[in-house]
């Protein structure tokens with residue numbers, strides 16, 4: 001809307017100048033010319049004006065940040081553990097695209113993990129969302145923007161702190177984030193990249209899914 005108005009002014013300005021050029025009274029012409037010259041700030045380069053429109057710039061930046069975040073979530077393997085699966089396909093467990101990144105399904109009850117034998121140490125369910133190992137049992141968190149069961153109420157700083165320090169909810173006094181969440185790898189991301197991941201997670205559809213809390217191995221790892 002704003003841009004259309006600007007284009008109209010820009011198109012109109014030269015006509016005004018031509019009309020003024022034909023004017024008999026020189027003084028009037030000069031005065032009018034001066035006012036035309038004063039107008040160009042908004043009238044002249046339409047492209048430059050649109051680019052400096054703060055709202056348009058912000059929208060473009062948000063789009064870029066979300067696209068970068070989507071890329072990082074994909075190559076960072078977040079779906080492997082945080083997206084439930086529909087079943088086994090030729091390339092392994094297939095993502096349930098209707099529940100992207102919504103964590104271990106609350107309605108998927110899992111039996112006790114099998115006992116480890118020999119050098120076998122870790123078990124995972126077929127959806128790769130529930131894990132059992134020397135630390136106990138852990139369930140991949142809901143990363144969608146759902147306010148009650150996902151990251152909806154998290155701040156970007158909390159998110160960055162959680163991935164940088166390995167503390168649940170990013171809080172200094174809270175529990176450790178359990179394996180196999182490889183937060184220490186993601187801790188190496190730049191601020192801009194962590195912010196992009198958070199922006200992407202904010203942009204996906206919220207899924208209400210209350211993931212169970214981890215159950216620590218009381219005997220210790």
Ligand code: HEC
Nearest residue numbers: 076077078081138139140141162168169177178180181214
């Ligand atoms: C190998 C499996 C695995 C991968 C890969 C993985 N996660 Fe996790 N993640 C988990 C598990 C399991 C939990 C739950 C841990 C717990 O409850 O302490 C978790 C928890 C989290 C939490 C919640 C932390 C908290 O404060 O409770 C966030 C945020 C998170 N993951 C983000 C990510 C992002 C972003 C990626 C990809 C860049 C990712 N995870 C990749 C398994 C994984």
